[in-house]
Amino acid sequence: MSDSQRGNRNLALRREHRWDAIFAAVGLLLMWGILWVLAALFLRLLIDGAERLNPAFLLQYPSRHAEQAGILAAWVGSALVLLVTAITAVPLGVAAGIYLEEYVAPGRWSAVLEISISNLAGVPSIIYGLLALGLLVQGLHLGQSILSAGLTLAMLILPMVIVSTREAMRTVPRELREASYGLGASRWQTVWYHVLPQATPGILTGVILGLSRAIGETAPVIVIGALSFISFLPAPPISGTAPFLSFDWLHSPFTVLPIQVFHWISRPNPDFHANAAAAGVVLILLSVGMNALALYFRQRARHRQFG
Numbered sequence: 001m002s003d004s005q006r007g008n009r010n011l012a013l014r015r016e017h018r019w020d021a022i023f024a025a026v027g028l029l030l031m032w033g034i035l036w037v038l039a040a041l042f043l044r045l046l047i048d049g050a051e052r053l054n055p056a057f058l059l060q061y062p063s064r065h066a067e068q069a070g071i072l073a074a075w076v077g078s079a080l081v082l083l084v085t086a087i088t089a090v091p092l093g094v095a096a097g098i099y100l101e102e103y104v105a106p107g108r109w110s111a112v113l114e115i116s117i118s119n120l121a122g123v124p125s126i127i128y129g130l131l132a133l134g135l136l137v138q139g140l141h142l143g144q145s146i147l148s149a150g151l152t153l154a155m156l157i158l159p160m161v162i163v164s165t166r167e168a169m170r171t172v173p174r175e176l177r178e179a180s181y182g183l184g185a186s187r188w189q190t191v192w193y194h195v196l197p198q199a200t201p202g203i204l205t206g207v208i209l210g211l212s213r214a215i216g217e218t219a220p221v222i223v224i225g226a227l228s229f230i231s232f233l234p235a236p237p238i239s240g241t242a243p244f245l246s247f248d249w250l251h252s253p254f255t256v257l258p259i260q261v262f263h264w265i266s267r268p269n270p271d272f273h274a275n276a277a278a279a280g281v282v283l284i285l286l287s288v289g290m291n292a293l294a295l296y297f298r299q300r301a302r303h304r305q306f307g
Contacts, residue, residue, distance in 0.1 A: 078257045083150070147251060
């Protein structure tokens, strides 16, 4: 290589490094800008709702009087709806991701499935609400219940779980599969004992991020008939008599935190706006907590893998 060629190559490398540094600086600046905006919004909510953030606010039912109103029915309803969503979407999504990634041969059929799932991930959430209204509420006669809401949100996050499962499994080296096959393992044994443990951090992250999106959705649950005012709790899932499990709560009317916030913020009384701000703080903390939980499980799974 001549001196001129070497000089041109060094110049090109310096130019690439310069652009990398510029891109990193712009990305860092934008990230901090977004974080400051989010922090300012959260601080404003915290200031507006600080006087209502107390244990009584979490343990009281909604009321016509702002100072007596709480979010007990809303956060219990959110928890039960999210439980149905997780029980439905996680096994189906992970199983579908495994099937599409490990068992479906590349071809026209797999391409159609992949495009369809990617498109479903971008469908507006209210479309899922309209689908659930016709299919679940009216078609299957499930009514305006916790079961309908959980299945609706499960349909909403199912494409996200499938995509995250497939992406996590793609990060597992092909050599690991070939080594397992070389030792006589079947495809399922390879997937269960080698591929899934390696892909678990990514799968958990995708699942919890999907659930954190579901807990903040409003449009689908409004469409299927979530109540804006409810002064009772569903029947408990665990009973004191055999068989100790009750499923009556699945058919109970419900409300969720986003609906409660929407109801309060639409009232003209400023005291209800303070309640809405306090409920918004709780909702944000729940979402942040779920994302932190995803990070924790991801780091723990990685620690188990690499010691």
